[in-house]
Amino acid sequence: MRIAYFDCHSGISGDMTLAALLDAGASLKSVQEVVHSMGLPEVSIRSEAATRKGFRGQHLVIEHPKEHAHRNLLDILALIRRATMSKNAAEIAHRLFERLARVEAKVHGTTIDQVYFHEVGAIDSIVDMVGVAVAWDELDIQKAVASPVPTGSGTVKISHGVVPLPAPATAELLRDIPIAPCGLPFEMTTPTGAVLLAELVSEYGPIPAMQVNRIGYGAGSREVPDRPNLLRILIGHAIPTRPASEDMDMVWVLETNLDDVSGERIGFAIEAAWRTGALDVFTTPIQMKKQRPGVMLTVLCRREDRQALESELFRHTGTLGIRVRKQARLVLPRASIGVGTPWGLVRGKVSKLPTGEVDFSPEYDDCCWIAKERCIRLQDVVEEVSRCYRAEESLQHEYPLPPEQQELPADSSLPSIASPTHPAASLNLELQQAAMEDQDRSATDRDTFYRWDSAPWPRDEDRDLP
Incomplete structure (x- = not known):
């Protein structure tokens, strides 16, 4: 699974996010082509190298003629429908603006169709969110995780006047999202950054188990006193983990x-x-x-x-x-099995390593008993049992059917590791079935004697050689 991690140590905004995705490998040309196809007048987009507190990043610059238009949701959705972009990118952009419209309607006590975007309806904010949708789709990100996000402190001036931070729409978008403490007197998280987190991110916390192969840094527009004003996005593949x-x-x-x-x-x-x-x-x-x-x-x-x-x-x-x-x-997954040897059936355990490899260990008591009765070295017994295990294990490659359709030969009398389900958990069930079949056989058939349960085996003096 392709996964992205938002390191929001210095907050997040739409332009920082798009700059970080471009720095991580998304195509600026693709974003430019989509924006031009939307019919926005004379919009120029470029990404410039920037440094914040001595660390490099990319800073997004959007130039366009001044405008005084205030767009509602229908106006912006019409621009998105006009654009030539993938279906997935269009759906992401649609969800972003629809979520933002619902939040704006809530904080202003009106309906979605009566909401007019001011700051977010400006061309640069539209470019930010549509550009993120295009870059997100191009990088094939399937899941996102983020760190807690700082919002800053103090006030900010918007079209409705001076409001405390986080701004009302930002605060509403950050519901159920962990907020990191930050006393800097700046708006560290903007409404566009907040809506990106609310819509695209599914988990919050430390960096998840992943193999990182791309890292992008998006620079904010100002220097801040105590940290580099950069949004870092790590992109890679999630490392599969089993539940604890x-x-x-x-x-x-x-x-x-x-x-x-x-x-x-x-x-x-x-x-x-x-x-x-x-x-x-x-x-x-x-x-x-x-x-x-x-x-x-x-x-x-x-x-x-x-x-x-x-x-x-x-x-x-x-x-x-x-x-x-x-x-x-x-604890490794493991199962008890029986291995056919020149001395009869010998118990052992198979375990599955995290790499998927299977390891085998003969039962010491069985090997010790054989070594004593045959007057041979214990090491020779262990090596022979292991060789027999490997020989039986190789037989599984002769089955042409998929595992769920494979069956043991009708005359199979051992709990053979050549079973197509070896070393799956169903092995014990097969051993139980084989044990019940053996109840009808002659008690003198020592070659097929084995135990599938955890009961003790016969003492040495009670056991006969096969």
């Missing part, structure tokens, strides 16, 4: 420091923690007061197991205190 609930897992961390407990007692406490439902248990060597060597015992657990594990730690370590905190952890 899909990635993050909340756990409780229990920690205690031990310096007068034997290694045997610590080992026993660790075993008790595993039995009580700990997700992970580990120790860290530490140096405690009076230079005594000690051990920090750490337990990770679910909320529902926290109290039971605290009790076990107090009971078996003799500690006087346990540090407790809630911790988020990032």
Whole structure:
């Protein structure tokens, strides 16, 4: 998705926005052609290099004969219909002026058809908003995010007299938009800038996850005391992110420091923690007061197991205190599978990395049992199981049908990773179905023995080689 971020540190106006979009790569010639096709008399548009507080940017200059006409919404929409521009750009321009007309009607207590634009109906404001619509469409921006916007303080003189900042129409347009504090005695956000935010921006906050490939700077018409008077627009592609609930897992961390407990007692406490439902248990060597060597015992657990594990730690370590905190952890999507090997089916886990790559890890207990029974190296077992996994994984490329139409061969008796849905979440369901089919088979068929649930496997002394 093409995304734009408005960095409104120095406010926003129509001319600053158009200048920033031109600086980011939009075509000035395209804007000029559209404006000329609207029938506006002798309008000249150019973009000039400018510096504000030592930083470069582009400043928009619009020249046209003086006029005293006040246009209403129908007049401006007629100009837009006359222009030769894309349908999308025309719709954007139409929405901008229609929103502005609704706001003006509200603040003046009248109807849309009775609203006459004064400052915004002038040629330069029409060029600003129509030009932004053309540049927006040309840059193919699909979503916009903005920072909080400063409005300035003090007063400003408009056709209706002197009014406080933000001006009434500007304040109405900024409803539900976060405003940044700013004590500068200038109009930092104009009605045209406010309507652009209200109509084009869907979110407000810090820069979103995106890959920036264009940056444009639009310079305001004046220097301000404490900041460069520039509007920065970053344009790029949004980086896809999954909702936090899909990635993050909340756990409780229990920690205690031990310096007068034997290694045997610590080992026993660790075993008790595993039995009580700990997700992970580990120790860290530490140096405690009076230079005594000690051990920090750490337990990770679910909320529902926290109290039971605290009790076990107090009971078996003799500690006087346990540090407790809630911790988020990032968990990769993963599933348990079975892999066919020369020694029978071996359990393992597949996980999906953020890059989309799939990783496989054989089950240690299975590999250890095979290594003991066959009197071979554990490393050789792990390498052979991994090789068998890769071999079965490659079979998925032989299916010519799309994944949702693929089926395993009718004589398939393993929860094979060649399943077209591997490593999708439906894998466990396939294993369950295969397990139920095996109930009708002979109990001596050891080649098809596997477990799809989390129940313990047979002890080593109860297991037979296939």
